[in-house]
Amino acid sequence: MDISQVTHHPPSLPPTPLVRIRNLHFRRGERVIFAGVDLDIQRGRITAIMGPSGTGKTTLLQLISGQLRPTAGTLLVDGQPIHGLSRQALYALRTRIGMLFQSGALLTDLTVFENVAFPIREHGRLPESVLRKLVLMKLEAVGLRGAADLMPNALSGGMARRVALARAIALDPMMILYDEPFTGQDPISLGVLVSLIRQLNDASGLTSIVVSHDVNEVFSIADDVYLLAEGRVISHGTPAQLTADPSPWVQQFVAGLPDGPVHFHYPAPPLAADFLGK
Amino acid sequence: MINRFIHLGHAGLSTIASLGRASLLLFAIIAGGLTLFIRPRLLIAQLFNIGVLSLLIVAVSGLFVGMVLGLQGFTILSQFGAAQSLGVMVAASLVRELGPVVTALLVAGRAGSALTAEIGLMKSTEQLAALELMAVDPIQRILTPRFFAGVLAMPLLAALFSAVGIMGGYLVGVGLLGVDDGAFWSQMQDKIDFYDDIINGVIKSIVFGWVVTWIALFNGYDAIPTAAGVSRATTRGVVTAALAVLGLDFILTALMFG
Numbered sequence: 001m002d003i004s005q006v007t008h009h010p011p012s013l014p015p016t017p018l019v020r021i022r023n024l025h026f027r028r029g030e031r032v033i034f035a036g037v038d039l040d041i042q043r044g045r046i047t048a049i050m051g052p053s054g055t056g057k058t059t060l061l062q063l064i065s066g067q068l069r070p071t072a073g074t075l076l077v078d079g080q081p082i083h084g085l086s087r088q089a090l091y092a093l094r095t096r097i098g099m100l101f102q103s104g105a106l107l108t109d110l111t112v113f114e115n116v117a118f119p120i121r122e123h124g125r126l127p128e129s130v131l132r133k134l135v136l137m138k139l140e141a142v143g144l145r146g147a148a149d150l151m152p153n154a155l156s157g158g159m160a161r162r163v164a165l166a167r168a169i170a171l172d173p174m175m176i177l178y179d180e181p182f183t184g185q186d187p188i189s190l191g192v193l194v195s196l197i198r199q200l201n202d203a204s205g206l207t208s209i210v211v212s213h214d215v216n217e218v219f220s221i222a223d224d225v226y227l228l229a230e231g232r233v234i235s236h237g238t239p240a241q242l243t244a245d246p247s248p249w250v251q252q253f254v255a256g257l258p259d260g261p262v263h264f265h266y267p268a269p270p271l272a273a274d275f276l277g278k
Numbered sequence: 279m280i281n282r283f284i285h286l287g288h289a290g291l292s293t294i295a296s297l298g299r300a301s302l303l304l305f306a307i308i309a310g311g312l313t314l315f316i317r318p319r320l321l322i323a324q325l326f327n328i329g330v331l332s333l334l335i336v337a338v339s340g341l342f343v344g345m346v347l348g349l350q351g352f353t354i355l356s357q358f359g360a361a362q363s364l365g366v367m368v369a370a371s372l373v374r375e376l377g378p379v380v381t382a383l384l385v386a387g388r389a390g391s392a393l394t395a396e397i398g399l400m401k402s403t404e405q406l407a408a409l410e411l412m413a414v415d416p417i418q419r420i421l422t423p424r425f426f427a428g429v430l431a432m433p434l435l436a437a438l439f440s441a442v443g444i445m446g447g448y449l450v451g452v453g454l455l456g457v458d459d460g461a462f463w464s465q466m467q468d469k470i471d472f473y474d475d476i477i478n479g480v481i482k483s484i485v486f487g488w489v490v491t492w493i494a495l496f497n498g499y500d501a502i503p504t505a506a507g508v509s510r511a512t513t514r515g516v517v518t519a520a521l522a523v524l525g526l527d528f529i530l531t532a533l534m535f536g
Binding site for chain 1: 403404405407408410411412413414415
């Protein structure tokens, strides 16, 4: 057979989204966080959830991972209603989900190697020699094989996040949730993290959800973007579509304008009333 | 006036809710106990942290408390011509009361505060949430081994406190004040009852171990995940544990010896 006739097709993606959210409502006490969010996370893509601080982006990740329970609405992860699962089924699903926390959340009494080995040891019985190779491969993927014996307190913020990323991919998950991965990073760490998220997603066939408000970094890697504000999705599309969206909400967020539909000032009585004590 | 009642009502409800959460946590901790049979290394590591690392403070405190008992006991007993009974007095005081109670207070201060701060910091740095997301139950993995280590370590530490305390009393009474060596030990052997004194002391220290570790773990797990929240939880943990130990000591003493 002539090898030039062999054409490689990308694997056909199943039509159902990996995460399907419909009419999601959530409140903390009296404060409404979500008031009817509809959202689909497509398989194999990087989906960004964006919005100003305090719009509930991290809360959405906690809802998707089953840490919080919605007030109303449906939330399916890989076809399973995550909030209706038994604890055992929820844990089984979680072994297929990795999460990168904003702080890294490394276990501080374990070395870098042991942190990455932790989920593998907890959920499998691999011979030590195989486990060592596997962990070193994961660390190599994030460029930190040489830091395997360091303790977390000897790592910079960017390194800690990369170790946490190696831990998140330790069990070869189907999906990774990134909670503000770019916050507080120097330009070099930022560049490394941005390219790592894209590379890992493409090389391992993952689905990634990135929660962030760093427009430039997110737009450079995301396939889909959802923009949240005031408890709802106010815009959705590719980065190019969002950039072209004429909505003042979207333009204020994308261009980083200090005032607009999202006010610079927190709601307050008139300045004169405060100064004059009226 | 009405505001005071409202405030009182809120405080009462908050305390009851707290007790409810603490009870649920205790239930979850105990339900996870089977893990320790599968992975005893988790328990051994915590026995080292809570037990072995408390040895020095417990032994040194026991020595001084025993020496003070020897000194005070000799002064009082010699007024009644009963100085030869010093061994009984020192041993009974230590085995029945001071051993379990002072050890519990020392463990609450050294290991209990460390447990609360550790769990509180793990919560504030999202380590507990990370475990949950890795499909590892943080209560079973982190809290259960610490709880059972506290319950096991306390009677052992209390026994050490009492043994070292008796040696302290011996050093002062026999070594310095001239109490008869044979009378010191033989009267102790004769009057201290294995069940009434020693076993009751052991029961007390197991109860104290249970309560001190439970309070420490609950305060860490329930802490507001900020620096100030963890600090407040640590202080509250030590104060609550100390008061609980002293209160329970009275109840247990009344039940055992009353």
